[in-house]
Amino acid sequence: MVYRFDQFEIDDREFRFSDDHAPVSVEPKALRLLIYLIQNRSRLVRKQELLDKVWPDAMVTESALTREIVLLRKALSEDSRVPRYIETVPTVGYRFVAKVTALEQPPEEAPALGESASASRNPSLIWTAASVLLLAAVGASAFVYLHHGKRVLTEQDTVVLADVENSTGDPVFDETLRQGMAVQLGQSPYLSLIEDDRIQQVLREMGQPADARLTPAIAREICERTASAAVLDGSIAPLGSQYILGLRARDCQSGKVLAEEQVQAARKEDVLHALDQVAGRFRTRVGESLSTVEKYDTPLSEVTTPSLEALKAFSLADKKSSEGAWAEALPLYSRAVELDPNFALAYSAMAGIYANFRQRERAAGMLRKAYALRDKVSERERLSIEESYYQYVTGELDKAVSSCMLRLQIYPRDAGAHGYLAGAYRRLGYDEKALEEAREAHRLSPSAGTYLNLAVNYVDVGRLSEAEAVYNEAVERNLVADSLTKSRYYLAFLKGDTAQMSQLAEQARRRPDEDEMLIAEAETEAWYGRWGSAREFVRQAMDSAQAADKPETIADYQAWEALYEADVGDPEQSRKDAMAALKMAPYRNVQEVVALALAKIGDTAAAEKLAAELDQAGPVDTLLQRKWLPSIRAAIALHRNDPGHAIELLQVTSNYERAFGVEVGCPKFPPIYIRGQAWLMLHDGAQAAAEFQKFVDYRTVVRSSPWAMLARLGLARAYATEGDTAKAKVAYQNFLTAWKDADPEIPVLKQAKTEFAKLQ
Secondary structure (H helix, E strand, C coil): EEEEEEEEEEHHHHHHEEECCCCCCCHHHHHHHHHHHHHHCCCCCCCCHHHHHHHHEEEEEEEHHHHHHHHHHHHCCCCCCCCEEEEEEEECCEECCCEEECCCCCCCCCCCCCCCCCHCCCCCEEEECCEEEEEECHHHHHEECCCCCCCCCCCCCCCEEECCCCCCCCCHHHCHHHHHHHHHHHCCCCCCCCHHHHHHHHHHHHCCCCCCCHHHHHHHHHHHHHCCEEEEEEEEECCCCEEEEEEEEEEECCCEEEEEEEEEEEHHHHHHHHHHHHHHHHHHHHHCCCHHHHHHHCCCCHCCCCHHHHHHHHHHHHHHHHHCHHHHHHHHHEEEHHCCCCCCHHHHHHHHHHHHHCCCHHHHHHHHHHHHHHHHHHHHHHHHHHHHHHHHCCCCCHHHHHHHHHHHHCCCCCCHHHHHHHHHHHCCCHHHHHHHHHHHHHHHHHHHHHHHHHHHHHHHHCCCCHHHHHHHHHHHHHCCCHHHHHHHHHHHHCCHHHHHHHHHHHHHHCCCHHHHHHHHHHHHHHCCCCCCHHHHHHHHHHHHHCCCCCHHHHHHHHHHHHHHHHHHCHHHHHHHHHHHHHHHCHHHHHHHHHHHHHHCCHHHHHHHHHHHHHHCCCCHHHHHHHHHHHHHHHHHHHCCCCHHHHHHHHHHHHHCCCCCCCCCCCCHHHHHHHHHHHHHCCCHHHHHHHHHHHHHHHHHCCCCHHHHHHHHHHHHHHHHHHHCCCHHHHHHHHHHHCCCCCCCCCCHHHHHHHHHHCCC
């Protein structure tokens, strides 16, 4: 049928939508939705029916339907408040209300022997021995398909995307079209592109500079080194006042052309739309099913931006980011959102960089903007944005995990999703699950980041020799990751290798992550009771962070210091540092640590006030509600000499005891430590010992956290309370030996010596 209403016409056989004879570009799902509404125009069509009919092979939410309705209204120039075509029945469904003329088309004639159906309708079809070239009248486009009817690639293959050859002389296409092609092809669950950080790694192995152009020759070598199946190289060339876009797949080993596509764009403004066409057609040519192409084929102008200049800035920023030059990438991303304030992917990318710089409040601000615009991106990017938003803005880790698992259902070879899930599991304390996901991420994309994460997860589960092997391999391959040196430092600490610790600390001097290494050194000094030295390292770390303009990080460090000062018995300094941290960065992560420090030193009014503010600001934050608030309130109860209530408050933390957040230098397992203190106050030595023993059992997770050493003192006190003098003496002696070079005036050390003397 051909359906006509006002100036619009839809040909359902040709799947063509036109406005006054001019083609209208809409997503395939949107057009299917419009046709179904028109076919059922005599009645109200409920939402579930539309979901079942338009998405028969997929589980999608009503938001997908809403998104397609919005796209249709835009194409129809319709205001939803005064509908001329699609009427909304709130919460129920939709009704097509315009008058429609339906004309039946004559049946298609069968093609003559030796002709395809396409050829019988298009006199410009030319057959050659090696290929088929179709010059299509609609859209003035053309494509070439080699090996007709044969799957060129499989779902197990990976491919390398080379740079696009730009012979137009217009620099706006430099980098831009490769970025656009990567985004469009990245929507495919079938294709798997080698990620840019992996490409950067291979370029280093090849002795190439980080900004080396990915020519077909270099891309082919990368293809061979990564055991990929094909190189994809694109091109754009002038054709009078028009443009020709091409995309070609070559076999890595033989160089043989596997498939080609070409599309013609009438104007510069049409190039992004032409890129949509060439990418979509190419996906079907290499073996992807038409159903998934239609399902995951959001136009590039919506996934990214309709502005070529904004896309160029974004592309340059992404290149810098993949090279690890985050500081250089940020102003380019900022430029992209200045040119297009609705550029969701740019906001998301900026959030990632701010998070890497530990500027979490800025990162959260960018994520909020990206989340608000998430309907303007592809399904893959939408889920990615939601994962980050739930984890780092609302703190809903269960939703973050669910979004990530949904992404992996669609894109099981997404190394980034596996790495993200590993990080979420690690924050929740699910170390074995985290290791499993980290291993899969590394298998799919053995880059600097996946090496680091895999090694860290091996350490968490106590497999130190395997962690060391991963670190050594990363170093041998000259992989660069800001946190690699610090992570190796923690491993050296667990092995007791002080020489390597000193060597690694020196390597981090005058680097962007210098402050993090200084905090690691501060933790080591505090572990051994050298508190004056620890404070000096904290001061140096704060100075380093100040030079790098990281106020949130400075506040983190000062809050960390306040918390430990509370536990070693310096309440005055603890309060001073807590207030300074809160003044510098009154954000949630700082408030959590400061509130706990204030509760421990007995400033219960201030601690309760902060706890109430946190509760109101983060009602669904998993770790806030299941770890921090119970710990703060339990510490308040201890100060009020109510250990029984403290233990009750901490019951909710039972499934999150090993969980920890993203706080720099923050101690691990506060609920466990506070519960141990509560049992001591109740004179239940056995229960207290069981809690403090966890710091010994989880040694590879707590690492050099000073609380882990203080827990050893708690263990000695628990044995003494239980009446086991022999065990108590050994535990006290172990603690005092570890603190043999400790600052002698530390109150907790004086108490330990007094308690030990009474056992003699």
